[in-house]
Amino acid sequence: MKTENNNQRGFWGSRLGFILAASGSAVGLGNIWKFPYIVGQNGGGAFVLIYLACILVIGTPIMLAEFTLGRKTQLNPVGAFDQIRPKSAWVGIGYMGVLAGFFILSFYGVVGGWTFAYVVKALTGAVLAFPSPKEAGAFFEIFIGNTGEVIFYHALFMGTCIAIVLRGVHGGIEKACNVLMPTLVIILFLLMFRSLTLDGAMQGVAFYLTPDFSKISANVVLIALGQAFFSLSLGMGCMITYGGYLSQKENLTSSTIYVVMFDTLIALLVGMVIFPAVFAMGLEPTEGPGLVFSVLPTVFAGMPLGQGVAVIFFILLAIAAITSGISLLEVVVAYFIDQLGWERKRAVLIVGGAIFAFGVPSGLSFGILADVKLLGMNFFEHVDNLASNYFLPLGGMFTAIFVGWVWGTQNAHQEIEKHENKFGFPWAQCWEFLIRYVTPVAVGIVFVAKILP
Ligand code: PFF
Numbered sequence: 001m002k003t004e005n006n007n008q009r010g011f012w013g014s015r016l017g018f019i020l021a022a023s024g025s026a027v028g029l030g031n032i033w034k035f036p037y038i039v040g041q042n043g044g045g046a047f048v049l050i051y052l053a054c055i056l057v058i059g060t061p062i063m064l065a066e067f068t069l070g071r072k073t074q075l076n077p078v079g080a081f082d083q084i085r086p087k088s089a090w091v092g093i094g095y096m097g098v099l100a101g102f103f104i105l106s107f108y109g110v111v112g113g114w115t116f117a118y119v120v121k122a123l124t125g126a127v128l129a130f131p132s133p134k135e136a137g138a139f140f141e142i143f144i145g146n147t148g149e150v151i152f153y154h155a156l157f158m159g160t161c162i163a164i165v166l167r168g169v170h171g172g173i174e175k176a177c178n179v180l181m182p183t184l185v186i187i188l189f190l191l192m193f194r195s196l197t198l199d200g201a202m203q204g205v206a207f208y209l210t211p212d213f214s215k216i217s218a219n220v221v222l223i224a225l226g227q228a229f230f231s232l233s234l235g236m237g238c239m240i241t242y243g244g245y246l247s248q249k250e251n252l253t254s255s256t257i258y259v260v261m262f263d264t265l266i267a268l269l270v271g272m273v274i275f276p277a278v279f280a281m282g283l284e285p286t287e288g289p290g291l292v293f294s295v296l297p298t299v300f301a302g303m304p305l306g307q308g309v310a311v312i313f314f315i316l317l318a319i320a321a322i323t324s325g326i327s328l329l330e331v332v333v334a335y336f337i338d339q340l341g342w343e344r345k346r347a348v349l350i351v352g353g354a355i356f357a358f359g360v361p362s363g364l365s366f367g368i369l370a371d372v373k374l375l376g377m378n379f380f381e382h383v384d385n386l387a388s389n390y391f392l393p394l395g396g397m398f399t400a401i402f403v404g405w406v407w408g409t410q411n412a413h414q415e416i417e418k419h420e421n422k423f424g425f426p427w428a429q430c431w432e433f434l435i436r437y438v439t440p441v442a443v444g445i446v447f448v449a450k451i452l453p
Pocket of ligand 1: 026
């Protein structure tokens with residue numbers, strides 16, 4: 001039997017453990033912090049429909065491609081491409097993925113730190129002291145500009161991710177997700193119940209569920225696609241890495257469907273928590289990135305049992321951030337373990353420390369470094385923009401081309417159908433068509449549209 005002592009790489013202990021861990025990677029700040037505010041800014045229900053289409057047509061096929069590549073090669077993204085096409089330019093996609101993991105975690109850890117701080121500030125009642133989002137927003141801005149506090153919580157967040165990933169895939173990541181993911185679902189249902197039973201909640205439900213197609217533009221489609229990639233943790237080999245710890249018997253197609261459904265349902269449920277509450281309190285859903293940190297505290301302050309609700313909401317946000325943060329860390333760590341032969345402990349400590357250090361200027365981007373801007377963006381925004389808007393879509397597109405045309409769908413089929421797992425008509429044909437034609441072309445169009453002025 002494999003143990004983590006004689007295998008620095010690791011493995012999942014059970015199918016459920018894998019699905020929870022992969023869902024834990026997918027469900028994160030992208031679902032709880034980003035999804036509601038971009039729905040709010042981009043027209044509610046109509047945006048939600050476009051997002052769902054992107055998930056179905058582009059996200060799902062790429063996730064299956066990533067799991068398949070990972071299970072086939074049992075390696076990190078660099079090793080995976082290198083095993084199939086040794087020393088070719090394709091290996092560059094793997095490197096871009098590892099670098100994306102490094103970059104994303106560097107600023108993700110900063111926002112993760114904010115969520116930790118807000119758990120504490122909800123417990124002390126500090127965030128509930130404001131009558132309007134304006135004052136709560138000012139409080140938030142002062143907080144994210146405070147060097148000492150931001151760095152302290154950033155370090156705490158990264159320290160937590162490091163402590164979990166140090167314990168390995170099965171003993172650390174899987175065990176943590178087995179507890180944290182069900183907790184997250186329970187908290188979400190409690191919050192939804194509270195939100196939907198507020199007076200005036202139905203207006204929010206209507207905003208969220210009634211599509212107004214006049215709000216849809218090319219740019220809105222771009223935003224929806226980018227969000228689909230980020231939310232499903234695609235385009236940087238995270239799902240290649242997680243797929244690499246899977247046993248040969250696992251059914252890859254049903255695993256993909258579970259993870260996609262889990263991530264999508266959580267995002268939809270979060271909308272059901274936030275919009276009813278925002279409308280019930282007579283506030284605006286178009287607030288932007290401050291929605292969760294400045295509008296919601298005002299909402300909580302105005303509702304019965306508000307402080308308790310605030311505390312559990314920010315715990316929810318922190319849990320979601322941790323289970324995604326550990327997956328980002330694991331991608332970079334797996335590269336050092338597989339490719340450079342490092343021990344897990346050394347890899348986690350050095351990589352985790354380096355990512356923290358690189359994240360420090362992002363943490364200070366709303367404080368002492370706020371005026372240091374290049375092309376109108378601060379350090380945090382540059383790292384986010386580069387990784388999320390360039391590396392992820394490019395990585396996703398090239399992964400689709402690689403699996404569809406270079407490695408070939410026939411080889412992928414064989415991997416998917418191992419151990420009597422069926423991938424028959426019409427799903428196999430459907431996937432083949434999507435991964436070879438639809439996905440690369442759609443992402444290509446979106447990408448070109450994005451870089452054009
Ligand atoms: N999917 C995560 C979220 O929605 O917050 C973010 C993320 C995690 C992106 C892991 C990419 C990744 F590889």
